[in-house]
Amino acid sequence: MLVTAQNTSTLLKTQRPDLDPVTGAASALYNGQLQNSQPLTNIQATPTSAAGNAQADNINAAFAKTRVLLQASVPETAATQGTATQAFKDYMDTPVAQRIREQFLKGMGLTEDDVKAMPPEKQQAINDKISDLMQHTEALKHAESARHTQEEQV
Numbered sequence: 333m334l335v336t337a338q339n340t341s342t343l344l345k346t347q348r349p350d351l352d353p354v355t356g357a358a359s360a361l362y363n364g365q366l367q368n369s370q371p372l373t374n375i376q377a378t379p380t381s382a383a384g385n386a387q388a389d390n391i392n393a394a395f396a397k398t399r400v401l402l403q404a405s406v407p408e409t410a411a412t413q414g415t416a417t418q419a420f421k422d423y424m425d426t427p428v429a430q431r432i433r434e435q436f437l438k439g440m441g442l443t444e445d446d447v448k449a450m451p452p453e454k455q456q457a458i459n460d461k462i463s464d465l466m467q468h469t470e471a472l473k474h475a476e477s478a479r480h481t482q483e484e485q486v
Contacts (some may be wrong), residue, residue: 355398429466436462 423431437443438460447455 422431432466433462436465 428436437447440458442458447458450458
């Protein structure tokens with residue numbers, strides 16, 4: 333009995349059937365599931381190897397697309413992260429009273445220019461509401477700190 337073993341490329345199925353073909357191929361490549369990879373230039377074109385070539389071409393194309401997408405998305409992420417970080421720092425640098433005022437006006441759909449254009453009575457009414465909101469916020473902070481103090485003592 334003569335047994336021959338061919339050295340061929342095999343692609344194991346991914347464990348996740350919910351992956352689309354591009355993600356599945358990239359996952360297979362990253363997880364090392366592509367076994368015995370060989371250059372395709374030495375393989376003769378037969379019906380069975382043509383299917384293998386098409387499959388290998390699809391895998392290579394998916395891997396190339398994934399690399400291009402990953403390389404293209406890195407600068408955008410870095411730029412967004414820098415912008416978001418700067419926006420957060422700017423927000424935290426503003427005084428609490430100003431943040432409360434901006435949130436209140438935004439909730440009412442107003443801007444500072446709108447408030448300045450109002451008659452003095454309406455401006456005073458808005459300022460009184462904002463002042464009440466700040467006092468309420470401070471009262472909540474004090475109540476919260478008192479509750480934490482009581483919990484620590486118990």
